Amino acid sequence: MNHPSSSGSGDGEKSKDSVEVDATTRASNLLVYGSGKGNQQQGSFPKEDISAIILRCSSGSDYFRQQVVKDEKSNERIEEMKMKFEKEGGSSRLGSAAKTGIDLLVDKYRRSRPRESNKVVIDMDSFYYSCALARHKEEGTQPSHQGVHLNQMPVVVGGGMILTSNYEARKYGVRSAMAGFIADKLVAELSKGKVKLLHLKSDHKYYAEKSAQVRSILEEYDPNLKQYSLDEFYIDLTAHLAKSGDGSGDVQEVVSKMRARVLEECFLSCSAGIAPSSVLAKICSDLNKPDGQYHLPPGDDSIMDFMRQLDCRKVPGVGRVSQKFLAAFGIENCAELYARRYDIFKIFKEKTAGFLLRASVGGWGGEDEDSAASFGAGEDQGQKGISIERTFNPVWKREDVSSQLERVCERLGQNMARKGLRGRRITAKVKLASYVVFSRSKTGRVHMNEKEEIFKVADELVERVRKEVEARDDLEFKIRLLGVRVDEFEVKGGGGGGSIEKFFKKVEEEGGGGVGRGEEVRGGEEDDDEEEEDDEVEDDEEVMLSLSQSQQDSEHVDDWKFAKALQVRYDEEQKQFERMKEREREREQEDTSKSRKELGGGKGKLTDEELARRLQKEEELWDRGRKRKDKTAKGGEVKKQKTIFDMMNGKGKGK
DNA sequence: GCGGATCAG
């Protein structure tokens, strides 16, 4: 459970035979295809077929086995939470004061949303792939393969791991974070052997250049724009629109022209979301992809209508597990989230509950803008940690492990030096060949950045894991990945702290004005780091069809999930779902009819007291404008964090 | 402070 959501489960079991299709559909809803963030495009192959292939390729692999284990764990947690919730009687036990408090909060969110749709989120389409196409244009070469235009055939960027896919490939279910070999199978099988997936090599350096090029264009519209990743930009058009005549002041026209410029000058298409707040704009940016835009008119009615139909999974921060979790409580879209807003506070902890409450009414943007906009100097500004991790052929001998760890530390040391960072906490990450992950950390009193110092600590931590693993009979100490992270940075550039705080304050007062960027605490120099592919060390020459390295990750957990869901029986979930619905109906009835009863001495674990506490927390968050004050060490320096939420929280007062 | 889980791109 992280921020916005929590864990989830719900895919129970059922006799797979009778409800195979139903199970498939159901599972895919919990996954990425149906209700994931992505949109299902026309011409796609049946998701049941896609899922079946993924399952077939996956079953039996260590990776898949581990995914199943993880899924079962999350399911258990969901069950626990559900039982606890039911035992406590749900929100019917909530005191009226608490309910009133929640509603007051909701009102506040709804009333303070910005009154105009001037926030724009630009998200590049199939970014890495589009860059490859752009390159052909720039170099005058043909964007085709064996006489066929790349857009007409399934293409991905990445070999062992898919970084992104073009839209043709997406029809086959090929997506980011999918293992290359599975992507190949999807295309081969679904096309009955007629089509072969084309893999392009990743070129991070080039993507960074294109990204900068796009940024420079967008900065003409908002010099304070914020960039969340190479392909995502957060723009506030308020000033630009007020300035004068562009597009007769119509946001949609301005954005349309803006995108046209990016296309013409960078040869890259992008999509945009236009809304009163950045979070909403972010959600909208996905609705008319590719090469499209979606405008969400301001106003409570407009936004409530929009949110009502919105699947929770579309809310940034609600991932696969959270979606499942919510679904277990009968919550699939934001209307249901709103209907159950009281329950939310009984089910989740403060951060999560507050986040979901906002989501239920699209209540973002009321706070102040994250003046972190001033971080033009480099995104590392508010960086809190730095890490390196590498996958390799499994090793176990101390010397081999050590050797791999050294490589990691070497790289980490270089990056830290380049960024002028020093931290006092070292965290070692170990992934066994079975995909079981361990992390062990040690917080020291001195800040380090030297490869040797870091290695020394990391090595001890890894050996600690070795001992723990060897002490168990269910695991084998064969590791496929080693990672090292350093955080708890020292406060640098003395004196910067206070001024920065004032700086933020000033920005707020002046209404997000364009105070120049530049300052920055960042004593060091400048970065420009970038992770590169893996460059220097030739090692991974790695081309398409690669074989060695490769690895994967979540995102596809969805597929795994899915696969797992297929292989598992569904009756359990079904039953629980029914029971829950039943209970919900009863509760709802009770609610509407007799309003709500106070039942005094709540012996439920969650008393009004606890609830009040959670509300209180949320109030505090509100008052602080959700601005994160992260004191970096004793310096008491305040820095804005570059999380997606900070990026998205638009300024309320700015009108 | 630590470790696991989740999320995002």
Next chain:
DNA sequence: ATGGCTGATCCGC
């Protein structure tokens, strides 16, 4: 046979 990497947050203990 083959399943990445970087950075961040939340929560329970």
